[in-house]
Amino acid sequence: MREKQDMKQGKLHMGFSTPITFHHPDYTAMQVTNGILGGFSHSKLFINVREKESMAYYASSSYSSHYGLVYVMAGIDAELEEKAVKLITEQLTVLQNGDITDLELEQTKALLNNGIRSTFDSARGQIEVFDQFKELDENFTAEGLISKWDAVTKEDVKKMASTLKLEIVYLLSGKEATNNEEN
Structure with a gap:
């Protein structure tokens, strides 16, 4: 799917589905997988698409666990x-x-761990976290979540990545210049 607007940079979005959702036992493994794929500045997308290839102004991914979706976003030249x-x-x-x-795995776990710990530094952060995890049957704690992230292995990440199925590629790009606009 393609759409055009007045802009110089193209916005590429790719949507992947996965059966791994918020209530799935592998939820935390998918969080780590997303982190390694594109969730952080040390991720494969950031390093290889943005930095090494200089192909994107930005490149990242996000995991929408309630819907079983992973979104990849990149700002690129439309061509x-x-x-x-x-x-x-x-x-x-x-x-x-x-x-x-090992570094990708450990950095991702450390950033996830730091993120949840820093969220608990404020009352508002605590409310947001407990609201997000209220649907779980267990008593949620940051340490419990951290221990699950810490238990994720490279094999787990490989398995989670293998569940991702490309569903859509969407590009929003600039309109074609007409003869009057070229000057």
């Missing part, structure tokens, strides 16, 4: 759509093949 989609798909394939470094 690079095909190349960008290919490179993003390759990063997912790398995860599916288990090519994950």
Whole structure:
């Protein structure tokens, strides 16, 4: 799907489905997987699509656990759509093949851990976290969540990445210039 508006940068969005949702036992493993794919500045998308290839102004992913969706977003030059989609798909394939470094895994866990701990530093943060996790049957604690993230292995990440199925590629790009607009 493609849409055009007055803009210079194209916005590439890719949507992936997964059976791993908020209530699934592998929920925390999918959070780690998303972190390694595109959730942080050390992620495969950020390093390989944005930094190494200089193909994107930004490149990241987010995990919508209530819907079983992973979104990949990248700001690209619209002419690079095909190349960008290919490179993003390759990063997912790398995860599916288990090519994950110890550093990627440990940095992701550390950032997830720090994120939840810092959220508990304020009353508002605590309210938001408890509201998010209120549907769980267990007594939620930050330490319990952290221990689940810490238990995630490279094999778990490989397994989670293998559940991701590309559903849609959407590009929002600039309108074509007419003869009157070229000056």
